[in-house]
Amino acid sequence: MSVTIDWLAFLQVFAAALIGAAAVVTFYAVGLRLLVRSGRSPVVSPAAFTDAITVITEKQARRAAKQAAKAARKSPLSEAQKRVALVGAYACFVLCAMAVIAGILIIVVGH
Template identity: 70%
Template sequence: MTINWLAFVQVFVAAFISAVVVVSFYALGLRLLVRAGRAPVVAPAEFTDAITVISEKEARRAEKAAAKAAKRSPLTDGQKRFALVGAYACFAVCAAAVLGGLLLIVFNH
């Protein structure tokens, strides 16, 4: 049995680059989403043990703080809209990268 090391390196480099692209664009999308005044607030989840979750009161407090921060944003409405469109574009790039990888796996095999 022989190992094609060049193919191994190609797959490693492709996986590394795609991981960097997806993580970077997702982080940028979240950052732009927050700048647009649409901070994602996640409701607390119920876990059986070993993980501490925030209470309903803490969740309401975080939601109120996010709304207050959005009100005092120095950005104009146009800038917020531009940031929101940029955030959605970043998420679209992430989705396209994942979908492209899946299509390569399914149809290139």
């Protein structure tokens, strides 16, 4: 019995995976950047991890939230520009989710 590899199909799958991963990362990064520009920077509260991971203290989290609020107040954007940035951020997150869902559907349905 001989095993043959369809190298063209392999390259197509590799290219699709590379493009899909780049699209998801790009949409998420642009969405996060627009979210910050709209004055709604996400502040993540500290979580309990193992000793191998450095966790910020409550004081550092409060300071980061205070700095984010201060930066939002000092934004050079008008309210309309902030609204457009927020809509753009949500659109990027939707595109990111759609890319992930499309990949899952291709795997499940397209086999």
